[in-house]
Amino acid sequence: MNKIPLTVRGAEQLRAELQRLRSVERPNVIAAIAEARSHGDLSENAEYDAAKERQSFIEGRIAEVESKLSHAQIIDPAQLDADGRCVFGATVDLEDLESGDSVTYQIVGDDEADIKLGKISIGSPISRALIGKYAGDVAEVQAPGGIREYEVLDVKYI
Known part of the structure; x- marks a missing residue:
């Protein structure tokens, strides 16, 4: 397994x-x-x-x-050294390029995911789009309403 x-x-x-x-x-x-x-x-x-x-x-x-x-x-996200890259455990500040809204998500395991607490599953479409991105990059996410674009503002390991 x-x-x-x-x-x-x-x-x-x-x-x-x-x-x-x-x-x-x-x-x-x-x-x-x-x-x-x-x-x-x-x-x-x-x-x-x-x-x-x-x-x-x-x-x-x-x-x-x-x-x-x-x-x-x-x-342990605090022990990560991914040089500013989005990886599992990272906390990511995003801006929706269409609406201008800012959100913060932590990429976590399936059992930990809770959107109300800002925790998204590693298997979610937005997480998959963010993995490997750096601050300043734009992630395209296939959402039910079409493709959404998010700019990565900051990546933290807390």
Whole structure:
């Protein structure tokens, strides 16, 4: 399996989620299954079915997070030395050439992406267009509404 790029913060978030799933969610669902079993006939017990479904989801998520962490390539943006180039973990200031709007994005792993926090996935069209660019370069992004152009104003490793 390929390495999964994660920032240090993203790896910490996955570890925290794994800890919560193992220590809180798993015991809660086991207790819910035991409670539902005590109600008798399992064939017509909706609570039991819901608890078993929840257990399946939790166990699947635990396996998924463990797999991601075991295949993670953890990158600390503060330790990067990419000579001002856009790379994974970089924080990039952009200007939309059409509207003049300025935005700041950090290029992160798929699990860390949250546009509201200014974090975009390495697999997103805008990230793919930015990778390898320097301050002053123009990136063309294929967006649903057509091609958009962004000028790279600054690249930081924070």
